[in-house]
Amino acid sequence: METTAILTKEEFLKHWLGHRDLTRRTLEKFPEKELFEFSIGGMRPFSELIMELLSIAEPGLRGTVERNDKPYSHKLALNSKAELLARWDADTPKIIELFNQIPEEDFHLEHNLFGEYKYPIYSNLLYFIDNEIHHRGQGFVYLRALGIEPPFFWERTK
Amino acid sequence: METTAILTKEEFLKHWLGHRDLTRRTLEKFPEKELFEFSIGGMRPFSELIMELLSIAEPGLRGTVERNDKPYSHKLALNSKAELLARWDADTPKIIELFNQIPEEDFHLEHNLFGEYKYPIYSNLLYFIDNEIHHRGQGFVYLRALGIEPPFFWERTK
Numbered sequence: 001m002e003t004t005a006i007l008t009k010e011e012f013l014k015h016w017l018g019h020r021d022l023t024r025r026t027l028e029k030f031p032e033k034e035l036f037e038f039s040i041g042g043m044r045p046f047s048e049l050i051m052e053l054l055s056i057a058e059p060g061l062r063g064t065v066e067r068n069d070k071p072y073s074h075k076l077a078l079n080s081k082a083e084l085l086a087r088w089d090a091d092t093p094k095i096i097e098l099f100n101q102i103p104e105e106d107f108h109l110e111h112n113l114f115g116e117y118k119y120p121i122y123s124n125l126l127y128f129i130d131n132e133i134h135h136r137g138q139g140f141v142y143l144r145a146l147g148i149e150p151p152f153f154w155e156r157t158k
Numbered sequence: 159m160e161t162t163a164i165l166t167k168e169e170f171l172k173h174w175l176g177h178r179d180l181t182r183r184t185l186e187k188f189p190e191k192e193l194f195e196f197s198i199g200g201m202r203p204f205s206e207l208i209m210e211l212l213s214i215a216e217p218g219l220r221g222t223v224e225r226n227d228k229p230y231s232h233k234l235a236l237n238s239k240a241e242l243l244a245r246w247d248a249d250t251p252k253i254i255e256l257f258n259q260i261p262e263e264d265f266h267l268e269h270n271l272f273g274e275y276k277y278p279i280y281s282n283l284l285y286f287i288d289n290e291i292h293h294r295g296q297g298f299v300y301l302r303a304l305g306i307e308p309p310f311f312w313e314r315t316k
Binding site (some may be wrong): 123 | 164169177187198199263280289292298299300303304305
């Protein structure tokens with residue numbers, strides 16, 4: 001599929017990392033107690049949304065690179081904001097390293113992500129980012145409901 | 159920038175249209191009154207978030223194609239769910255037609271979007287989608303708070 005790239009692999013990664021930075025700053029804004037307890041309309045607290053994101057990004061990318069189809073588990077033994085932030089920060093360099101191992105020509109190969117989602121790799125990776133934006137947007141509402149100003153959506157680096 | 163595309167122009171458009179379809183179904187779920195009146199934490203009601211999206215997608219793409227830098231206006235004279243849905247549906251074929259007019263090789267050109275956001279075209283278009291996902295995620299929280307089940311996030315076509 002030789003063509004003029006509308007978006008290069010490096011730009012895609014930079015886009016993702018910008019979102020990860022914004023999500024990290026959203027997580028930082030939550031008070032400890034509300035991070036684990038506050039929710040609206042029966043939804044999960046933001047800590048659980050973050051654990052979902054953690055259980056998708058690095059493990060999903062690792063499964064993609066290693067072509068394994070291990071299922072995901074959103075239940076992580078992370079019980080404080082500090083632990084969530086530490087895992088977030090530990091995963092970022094792994095994500096960069098794993099992502100860089102996927103050759104351009106593999107982005108259209110199908111991978112059976114988590115043994116459940118058999119789609120082209122580019123499509124699964126877009127889903128990771130979409131899902132992060134979606135849940136972070138929900139975190140913004142939680143913060144507003146708590147009277148806390150969220151980070152600026154358009155600001156993608158510290 | 160000849161390379162193996164990780165994502166083609168057609169795939170990018172399909173991705174966007176899938177999101178538009180999900181956002182439309184989210185809009186449909188709102189009761190008329192709550193669409194214009196309900197909000198959480200001082201945020202805008204979902205009707206205003208939809209008007210923001212309407213004032214970005216088609217006008218922003220038109221500005222990009224015509225290389226004009228007319229400012230946006232989020233204030234649209236749309237006062238019912240039916241009017242919002244009608245505008246949404248009217249814009250979709252225009253978006254397809256405008257998007258298809260941008261040659262692959264132009265995606266890395268800078269355009270001063272709305273006279274304010276001078277970035278490569280691919281970056282502005284990614285922002286349109288990100289912003290839609292972000293605000294739709296907020297709409298999901300509004301729906302949950304109203305006791306209404308949102309559409310499935312992963313379902314992108316009717």
